[in-house]
Amino acid sequence: MQSAPARDYSRAGRAARRIFSTIFLLIILGLGIFFYWKYFYTYSSGNRYGLLQKFSHKGNLFKTYEGEMILSSVRSNNNIALASEKFFFSVADEGVANKLMNLQGKEVTVHYKEKNGALFWRGETPYLVDSVVSVEQNNPN
Known part of the structure; x- marks a missing residue:
């Protein structure tokens, strides 16, 4: 019976990692767009x-x-x-x-x-x- 909760934790862990990596990529993309607008956009x-x-x-x-x-x-x-x-x-x-x-x-x-x-x-x-x-x-x- 212990294997079922372990699967739930691994699914929750993968979902959390996916959410954090998506947020991280959005922040990096936002910073890149801001840097381009601030210093390279005419x-x-x-x-x-x-x-x-x-x-x-x-x-x-x-x-x-x-x-x-x-x-x-x-x-x-x-x-x-x-x-x-x-x-x-x-x-x-x-x-x-x-x-x-x-x-x-x-x-x-x-x-x-x-x-x-x-x-x-x-x-x-x-x-x-x-x-x-x-x-x-x-x-x-």
């Missing part, structure tokens, strides 16, 4: 035009390319920016970084992708510049 993309003020290669353990552009919104008659906003961005591609390194002090248009979060090996900002669309030469008039 929230928005577009172009920004402005004066490339600063571009550097920095970091302690992971060196990343970081840039800063001044986006002018209101200009005076003498083409002087009266109101401006700064656009901070990161660059993951070394070829694009080399182009931007040579364009400091010039007005450029860059294409960016905005992520929901920044990964420390990819840059400090959620804005990742992936190409320089056009370069406008400063014309002294």
